[in-house]
Amino acid sequence: MTRITSIALRRVLDSRGNATVEADVLTESGGFGRAAAPSGASTGEYEAVERPPSEAIAAAREHAVPRLEGLYAGDQREVDAALRAADGTEDFSAIGANSAVAISMAAAKAAADVIGAPLYQHLGGAFRGENFPVPLGNVIGGGEHAADATDIQEFLAAPVGAPSVSEAVFANAAVHAAAASILADRGVPAAKGDEGALAPSISDAEAFEVMAEATDRVAEEVGFSIRFGLDMAGAELYDADADAYVYGEETRSPDEQVEYVAGLIEEYDLAYVEDPLDEDDYDRFATLTERVGDRTLICGDDLFVTNVDRLEEGIDVGAANSILIKPNQIGTLSQAFDAVELATRNGYDSVISHRSGETEDTTIAHLAVATDAPYIKTGTVGGERTAKLNELIRIADGAV
Numbered sequence: 001m002t003r004i005t006s007i008a009l010r011r012v013l014d015s016r017g018n019a020t021v022e023a024d025v026l027t028e029s030g031g032f033g034r035a036a037a038p039s040g041a042s043t044g045e046y047e048a049v050e051r052p053p054s055e056a057i058a059a060a061r062e063h064a065v066p067r068l069e070g071l072y073a074g075d076q077r078e079v080d081a082a083l084r085a086a087d088g089t090e091d092f093s094a095i096g097a098n099s100a101v102a103i104s105m106a107a108a109k110a111a112a113d114v115i116g117a118p119l120y121q122h123l124g125g126a127f128r129g130e131n132f133p134v135p136l137g138n139v140i141g142g143g144e145h146a147a148d149a150t151d152i153q154e155f156l157a158a159p160v161g162a163p164s165v166s167e168a169v170f171a172n173a174a175v176h177a178a179a180a181s182i183l184a185d186r187g188v189p190a191a192k193g194d195e196g197a198l199a200p201s202i203s204d205a206e207a208f209e210v211m212a213e214a215t216d217r218v219a220e221e222v223g224f225s226i227r228f229g230l231d232m233a234g235a236e237l238y239d240a241d242a243d244a245y246v247y248g249e250e251t252r253s254p255d256e257q258v259e260y261v262a263g264l265i266e267e268y269d270l271a272y273v274e275d276p277l278d279e280d281d282y283d284r285f286a287t288l289t290e291r292v293g294d295r296t297l298i299c300g301d302d303l304f305v306t307n308v309d310r311l312e313e314g315i316d317v318g319a320a321n322s323i324l325i326k327p328n329q330i331g332t333l334s335q336a337f338d339a340v341e342l343a344t345r346n347g348y349d350s351v352i353s354h355r356s357g358e359t360e361d362t363t364i365a366h367l368a369v370a371t372d373a374p375y376i377k378t379g380t381v382g383g384e385r386t387a388k389l390n391e392l393i394r395i396a397d398g399a400v
């Protein structure tokens with residue numbers, strides 16, 4: 001029933017106006033799945049390789065599609081193994097991780113369609129947990145996502161006390177609105193960055209003040225705890241030649257960076273810090289986690305790149321206590337699931353994540369629910385972000 005009869009690939013627009021790969025998978029009983037690859041701007045050095053979409057499509061049509069037709073979409077591992085075999089490299093540099101992830105996700109949707117189940121149910125099975133992820137919402141940002149804004153890439157609202165996913169989603173939107181109004185009161189104009197976060201030309205120190213005020217204000221209104229966190233995108237701040245983290249005119253040595261981050265966690269009671277250090281600095285990740293890991297999440301994004309080998313290395317030395325999961329960093333849903341499973345077995349929290357370049361695809365909302373992930377990071381406002389947030393609300397409402 002789920003035997004794949006055809007796969008169509010095309011170029012569609014992403015939220016930055018760039019081309020990306022969309023895949024349609026059709027099965028012999030009429031099951032249909034469609035998915036599109038997201039795309040990063042602050043990409044990790046060890047990510048699977050995204051090829052220019054037209055090249056990725058041509059290569060996948062030649063090497064992957066003939067192998068996949070005739071396989072069962074319901075057997076996700078077989079589909080994903082065929083994608084890897086068709087590619088033949090370790091990093092999807094032949095067919096492109098963008099073609100691979102679009103096909104992998106579209107196959108899962110086609111299989112779910114055949115059995116008439118929502119995607120999260122197909123992926124998670126009958127005995128998946130009943131929890132919903134806490135959405136981490138990008139409220140103020142800069143770095144690689146906006147010019148002339150903060151040095152730290154993302155200041156994220158974390159509505160950890162929200163009684164439901166819907167209340168959490170609305171709380172993040174309220175924090176975004178509160179931050180916009182605080183900036184307006186200060187006379188600071190704020191455009192938006194790639195993920196819909198406010199991108200004012202202010203210092204990181206001022207952004208901390210605005211976030212503290214906005215989260216406190218909204219927490220008081222809604223009556224539950226809202227903390228905040230960061231994606232520092234440390235690899236982007238780190239200058240290897242100078243062996244220093246560069247914040248505009250200011251620099252910090254790697255040891256000073258550890259002190260700085262530990263101090264911020266203490267001062268602002270941060271719930272979450274992603275990539276506080278460079279992607280090769282497992283040792284200082286471990287030092288920081290040892291110091292503050294009992295009260296905050298230290299998350300590896302560029303550090304782990306959703307890769308079980310890199311995660312294994314991190315687990316061995318105690319680097320971080322959570323992992324960002326981006327399916328396109330590794331290329332298939334099966335490998336993303338493997339990373340979540342390894343993380344969970346070792347007490348690491350998974351944070352299922354969007355990319356800065358997104359489409360209206362909602363797969364990651366289903367992936368978060370299917371894996372019982374405690375967190376999802378998928379923006380706050382903007383259609384390609386609310387597509388996932390609204391899908392979470394619908395799943396919680398039993399409307400999907």
Ligand SMILES: C=C(OP(=O)(O)O)C(=O)O
Nearest residue numbers: 040041042043354355356
């Ligand atoms: C979502 C992120 O940005 P990008 O997609 O640009 O890597 C991130 O760094 O976590």
Ligand SMILES: [Mg+2]
Nearest residue numbers: 231274275301
């Ligand atoms: Mg990141």
